[in-house]
Amino acid sequence: xxxxxxxxxxxxxxxxxxxxxxxxxxxxxxxxxxxxxxxxxxxxxxxxxxxxxxxxxxxxxxxxxxxxxxxxxxxxxxxxxxxxxxxxxxxxxxxxxxxxxxxxxxxxxxxxxxxx
Amino acid sequence: xxxxxxxxxxxxxxxxxxxxxxxxxxxxxxxxxxxxxxxxxxxxxxxxxxxxxxxxxxxxxxxxxxxxxxxxxxxxxxxxxxxxxxxxxxxxxxxxxxxxxxxxxxxxxxxxxxxxxxxxxxxxxxxxxxxxxxxxxxxxxxxxxxxxxxxxxxxxxxxxxxxxxxxxxxxxxxxxxxxxxxxxxxxxxxxxxxxxxxxxxxxxxxxxxxxxxxxxxxxxxxxxxxxxxxxxxxxxxxxxxxxxxxxxxxxxxxxxxxxxxxxxxxxxxxxxxxxxxxxxxxxxxxxxxxxxxxxxxxxxxxxxxxxxxxxxxxxxxxxxxxxxxxxxxxxxxxxxxxxxxxxxxxxxxxxxxxxxxxxxxxxxxxxxxxxxxxxxxxxxxxxxxxx
Numbered sequence: 001x002x003x004x005x006x007x008x009x010x011x012x013x014x015x016x017x018x019x020x021x022x023x024x025x026x027x028x029x030x031x032x033x034x035x036x037x038x039x040x041x042x043x044x045x046x047x048x049x050x051x052x053x054x055x056x057x058x059x060x061x062x063x064x065x066x067x068x069x070x071x072x073x074x075x076x077x078x079x080x081x082x083x084x085x086x087x088x089x090x091x092x093x094x095x096x097x098x099x100x101x102x103x104x105x106x107x108x109x110x111x112x113x114x115x116x
Numbered sequence: 117x118x119x120x121x122x123x124x125x126x127x128x129x130x131x132x133x134x135x136x137x138x139x140x141x142x143x144x145x146x147x148x149x150x151x152x153x154x155x156x157x158x159x160x161x162x163x164x165x166x167x168x169x170x171x172x173x174x175x176x177x178x179x180x181x182x183x184x185x186x187x188x189x190x191x192x193x194x195x196x197x198x199x200x201x202x203x204x205x206x207x208x209x210x211x212x213x214x215x216x217x218x219x220x221x222x223x224x225x226x227x228x229x230x231x232x233x234x235x236x237x238x239x240x241x242x243x244x245x246x247x248x249x250x251x252x253x254x255x256x257x258x259x260x261x262x263x264x265x266x267x268x269x270x271x272x273x274x275x276x277x278x279x280x281x282x283x284x285x286x287x288x289x290x291x292x293x294x295x296x297x298x299x300x301x302x303x304x305x306x307x308x309x310x311x312x313x314x315x316x317x318x319x320x321x322x323x324x325x326x327x328x329x330x331x332x333x334x335x336x337x338x339x340x341x342x343x344x345x346x347x348x349x350x351x352x353x354x355x356x357x358x359x360x361x362x363x364x365x366x367x368x369x370x371x372x373x374x375x376x377x378x379x380x381x382x383x384x385x386x387x388x389x390x391x392x393x394x395x396x397x398x399x400x401x402x403x404x405x406x407x408x409x410x411x412x413x414x415x416x417x418x419x420x421x422x423x424x425x426x427x428x429x430x431x432x433x434x435x436x437x438x439x440x441x442x443x444x445x446x447x448x449x450x451x452x453x454x455x456x457x458x459x460x461x462x463x464x465x466x467x468x469x470x471x472x473x474x475x476x477x478x479x480x481x482x483x484x485x486x487x488x489x490x491x492x493x494x495x496x497x498x499x500x501x502x503x
Contacts, residue, residue, distance in 0.1 A: 077448035088448030089502050098438040099445075 015043060029104070029111030036065065036108025044106050048097030057094055057106075060084045064107040074104055124452045124488045128481030129271055129299060129429050131321045131328060135378075136385035139325070143378045153370050156350045165373055172380045173363070179383055180297075180316055181307030182334040189366040190376065193331040194298040195221035197317035200366055201294055201333055202226065202265070204341035205315075210262040212237040213291070215248050216463040217270045217277070222296060223463065226265075242467065246275035246419030250282045254289070261291045268306070269299035272464040272477065273419035274402075274429030276304060283312030292339055298322060302386045303395050303427050314339045320375060323394075325382030325482070330375030333366065341366060389482065398428035398480045401489050405478060406430055408493035414500045418468055418475065428480030431459075434500050439476045442499060446476075450495040454478050 011026035017039050023031040028044060030036055038053070041061055045053050053061070063083040067075040080103070081088055088099065095102035105111075125133050146168070154165035173188040182188065191197045202225045206212065214222050216239045229235045238256040240248045253264055264286050269276050279295060286293040292314040297306055302323025308316055316334045320326030335341060346358040347368035359365055386394065406420045414435040420426065434442055443456035458465050458474040465471040478492065 077444050081448045088445040089499060091448075092437075092441045092445055093502070099441045101438070101440065 015040065017043070025111055027101075027105070027111050027113075030108045033068070033108050033110055040108070041106045048095065048102050048106070050096065053106075056084075056086075060086075060091065060094065060103060061107040064103050064109065068107065068109050074100075074109055122451060124450070124491055126478045126480065126484070126488065126492060127453045127455045128484075129274075129322065129477060129479030130455055132323065132325050132481045134483060135327070136325055136382060139327075139378055139381040139385070142381045143327070143374055146377045147374045151373060153350075154373055156370065168380075169371060169373065169376055172376045175380055175383060176318075176332070176334060179306075179387070180301075180318070180334045181309045181311075182316075182336070183309060184337050184362075186362045187335040187337060189333040189335065189363045190330065190371050191332045191367075192329055192372070193321070194296060194317045194319035195219075197319075197331050197333045198222055198265075198294075198296060199225050200344065201315050201317060201335075201341055202263070203229070203344045204366065205263050205292060205294075205339075206235050207262065208234050209260060210235050211258050211260045212263045212265065213240060213253055213256045213261060214238075214265040215240040215242065215267065215277075216467055217242050217246075217248065217267050217273070217275075218265070218461065218463070219267065219271055219296070219298070220460045220462070221298075222265050222267070239463070242270075242275075242464075244419075245421055246270055246273035247422075247425070248277055248282075250278050250285055253282050254285045257285070257289045257291065261289070263294055264291050265294040265296065267296040267299070269297075269304065269427050269429070270419075270461070270464065271299050271429065272431050272459045272461050272468075272475070274299070274427045274431075274479075275419055275422070276300065276425040276427065279313070280311050286314075287312055299427060299429065302383075302391065303398065305391050308334060308336065315341070320379040320382065323386070324379060325385055326379035327375055327382075330372050330379045335362070343368070394482045395427065397482060398484070399423060399426065401480050401484055401486065402426065402428040402430060404486065404489045405480070405492065408489070409496060412493075412497050412500050414503065415496065418470070429477060430479075431475040431477045433470060433475045434496070434503065436503055437499075439470075439473055442476050442496075445499055446492075446495055450491065452492055452495055 013024050015022045022035045025031055042053055084091055092099050150165045152161045152165050154169045173185040176188045177185040198221045212235055226237045240252040242248050283293050294315045295313045297316055297318050301318045314336045319331035321328040343358050343365050345368045349359040349364035351359045351364050409415050409417055415432055417432045420430050439456040443454050446452040446454055455477045465474045
């Protein structure tokens, strides 16, 4: 099995990255946010239809992750927009998997299954 | 792009915002003067606080056409009230009817009771326009059906349901009719007696223009609801049995006096401005919004055809765009607050074919203005073009 080809356990999937197993839940969110790496973000990004993570993607993901690690929560829309120096529409265009879903998933934030 | 301080608030179906001028100051002033335990002491302040609660019960009873102010029960919100009435009316082996338009505040208590093996239930479908057919209620009624619970207005589609016809069927066959007026109270005239409603669950923070954390039940005199929570009521304290008389029978613990003051002030505003006037205002804005959205290529609107049986709630999607993203772009780039997702009514979206992402809901309030709608339309037009 290739390094970035997951195998499934129940509804979870397991990726082996640099010899270590990384588990994501049924929605593709990290079960243990501390297991995040940019390599994992690249693998998950491909599942969202992104062929590569550009410096713009990575700048957004690093900000979302740092904000989460510092504040214990994802950034507000206004904070994300300011940090990315982009409009929300432009951020939306960067992440085909969805602003909220994809940035949080690729940045290794937990799946909050927020009120919907 | 708008300035940061200006927000266009179109999420009034979740919570109305802002509140009427003077409501918050009235809450602060009255609570600062009388914020003690209502009905729990013999000193004058406690009696005056109890008087505020008693007046609010009368106000609510009159507002909803109830038959006894003592049958106005305070709780946290409509979910709390619905839990009180559902769990207080069911008996092991009984059958309940609700609809697929219901909010999780009805669906989850019923599902939980069903999982426990205590009840069975059926859900009446809704048609493409967003209405139930009352004859479906009759079709589902069994000898053991004790309760029919219906939402008065769908929180996703904004459609006003044919409650009076359903009430007639309930009267004919026996089950109690419980009406969830979360989305209709303050926007659609409600008269329990005339409509044939046995119990009504309301919340304060939506169309009644009160604060969050206060809501309740209005029960008809003929309906007995068993208490499912027990505790201090300030009545007959020597007995270890919970108080049997209403309203204390269904109210355990000290009431939310601050919330009651705010609810009363909000309802007074509604009454003074007039429910019909508020609805007329919201529906004028709704029509402008609906017609404008309908002209934008790629926008799909759900159940908004019949304006006579509608409130100012509109759900839609832009083809190929996650509703959560649409809401985030509206918020981040245009400072427009709307609600995306399933709106806690998963079966509605399942039947619309919009599950699991759901839709974007625009919901209007008494303080929205024409410019809000025009800015929302302009924003959606720009976003739809970008796709």
